[in-house]
Amino acid sequence: MRIPFKNMPTAMPLACALALASLTLSACSGGETAASAETEGEAAADYERGPHNGRMLRDGDFAVEMTIFEDGVPPEFHVYAYQGNKPLPPEQIQLSVVLKRLDGEENRFSFAAVEDYLRGSGTVTEPHSFDVTVVASHAGQRHSWKYASYEGRTTIAAQAAQQAGIEIEQAGPAVIDQTIDLVGRIELAPASQAEVGARFPGRVMSVHKQVGDRVAAGTLLARVESNESLQTYSVFAPRGGVILERRTNVGDVTGSDPIFIIADPAEVMAVFPIYPRDIERVRPGQAMTVQSLAGERRHQGVIRDFLPLAQAASQTVSARVPLANPDGFWRAGMSVRGKVTVTQREVPLAVRTSGLQAFRDFTVVFAKVGDSYEVRMLELGQQTPEWTEVLGGIKPGQPYVADGSYVIKADIEKSGASHDH
Structure with a gap:
C-alpha cells in the first residue's frame, strides 16, 4: 500500500497552534529554482495528491510525488517524477531525501530507478514523523522542498503537563520478575495457640x-x-x-x-494451595506479596515452608508465608491474594508498563523532547505489571511518559491524527 506524506497538525496549547498556523513551508534557494511544498495556511488534508495518492511537490512544471510503500515489505519511499503532469522516466532523475526527527536524528536516503518510480535506499522507520527535505535534479535543473510530516506528536507546556500528572522516566535496564498469582487464606500460626485444660x-x-x-x-x-x-x-x-x-x-x-483455647493474633500465616502445574516452580525462600481482597493492605514476605502432605482431592500442597500482624488486621479465615516471584531477570532496556498505550496497530510509549511528546513504536519482550522489556523502538536513556500517558494519547487524538504521508 502506498501511503502519501501528510502535514499533520498536533494538539497543543492555543498560543502554539496560532503560531504554527502562521508558518509557511518554504523551499530552499541559492542559485536554484525553489517551490513551497504547501501554500500558507493549507490544512493537512488539503495538499495536492498525485495519481498514486501521494503528496505532490511542484516547482514550475516539474513535480515529484512522494509516497511510502509498505504493502508486504518494510516501509520504503516510492517517488514518481512528472514534467508538465506527464510521467518522467525515473532514470532521468537524481533524488535525495533527508528526514529530521524530533530528537535531532537525521535519516538520509538515496534513490535508484525501479520500473516507473524511484525507490529509496532504506527503511522508513516508525514513527513516520519528521521534517522532510527533498532535493531533485533533472535536465541540469535542481529543485528542493521542505515540509513537515508529523504523526503521533503533540506539545504540552511543562506546567500543564505537571498539573495533568504526567510523570517522566528514562528508558533503561530493569529487573523483570516472573510471577504467579495465587489465592489463599489467613490462618493462625500453630505456635501461637494454646489449649488450656x-x-x-x-x-x-x-x-x-x-x-x-x-x-x-x-x-x-x-x-x-x-x-x-x-x-x-x-x-x-x-x-x-x-x-x-x-x-x-x-x-x-x-x-x-481443653476448656479454653487461646491464640496470639499477632502471629498469623498466609496459606496458599499450590497446584500441580506450579509445584515445580514455587519454592521455599521465594518472595511473596500478600494482599487483601480489597487491595488496601499488602505485606512483603517470603515462603517459609510447605506442609508435608498434599490434599488428596486437589493434589495441592500448602505454602505458608508468616505475616506480621501487630494491629490484628489479618484475621484467621480471611481470603487473600498472593503473588510469588519465581524468577528474576535483568534486561538491558525496559519501560514502565503503566506508560504503554495502543496507537494504530502498535504498542507505544510517548517520548519527551523538550515540551514535545511523540510516539515510539515498541518491539516488546517479557511483560509484567510493573515493567515491560523493550527489544526495539526507543533509545536507551530516552525520557518517556511513565505515568499519565493517556493524557498524551487523548491530546494527540484530538488532532484527528491518521497514518497519512
Whole structure:
C-alpha cells in the first residue's frame, strides 16, 4: 500500500497552534529554482495528491510525488517524477531525501530507478514523523522542498503537563520478575495457640473470661473443685493472647478435654494451595506479596515452608508465608491474594508498563523532547505489571511518559491524527 506524506497538525496549547498556523513551508534557494511544498495556511488534508495518492511537490512544471510503500515489505519511499503532469522516466532523475526527527536524528536516503518510480535506499522507520527535505535534479535543473510530516506528536507546556500528572522516566535496564498469582487464606500460626485444660477432673465453680477477651500470661480463667481432694484450684492462662474458644460453664465437670483455647493474633500465616502445574516452580525462600481482597493492605514476605502432605482431592500442597500482624488486621479465615516471584531477570532496556498505550496497530510509549511528546513504536519482550522489556523502538536513556500517558494519547487524538504521508 502506498501511503502519501501528510502535514499533520498536533494538539497543543492555543498560543502554539496560532503560531504554527502562521508558518509557511518554504523551499530552499541559492542559485536554484525553489517551490513551497504547501501554500500558507493549507490544512493537512488539503495538499495536492498525485495519481498514486501521494503528496505532490511542484516547482514550475516539474513535480515529484512522494509516497511510502509498505504493502508486504518494510516501509520504503516510492517517488514518481512528472514534467508538465506527464510521467518522467525515473532514470532521468537524481533524488535525495533527508528526514529530521524530533530528537535531532537525521535519516538520509538515496534513490535508484525501479520500473516507473524511484525507490529509496532504506527503511522508513516508525514513527513516520519528521521534517522532510527533498532535493531533485533533472535536465541540469535542481529543485528542493521542505515540509513537515508529523504523526503521533503533540506539545504540552511543562506546567500543564505537571498539573495533568504526567510523570517522566528514562528508558533503561530493569529487573523483570516472573510471577504467579495465587489465592489463599489467613490462618493462625500453630505456635501461637494454646489449649488450656483443668489439671484434675472436677466441677467448674466459676468462669472469669469470655470468647474475645484478651488475656496476659497468668490471667485467672476459671476455678475448679477437684473430685478427689474437694479442694478448689485455679486455672490460669499459660500465655498471652485472645480467647478463641470457651468450652465450659459453671457446673460442668472437667475431663481431659481443653476448656479454653487461646491464640496470639499477632502471629498469623498466609496459606496458599499450590497446584500441580506450579509445584515445580514455587519454592521455599521465594518472595511473596500478600494482599487483601480489597487491595488496601499488602505485606512483603517470603515462603517459609510447605506442609508435608498434599490434599488428596486437589493434589495441592500448602505454602505458608508468616505475616506480621501487630494491629490484628489479618484475621484467621480471611481470603487473600498472593503473588510469588519465581524468577528474576535483568534486561538491558525496559519501560514502565503503566506508560504503554495502543496507537494504530502498535504498542507505544510517548517520548519527551523538550515540551514535545511523540510516539515510539515498541518491539516488546517479557511483560509484567510493573515493567515491560523493550527489544526495539526507543533509545536507551530516552525520557518517556511513565505515568499519565493517556493524557498524551487523548491530546494527540484530538488532532484527528491518521497514518497519512
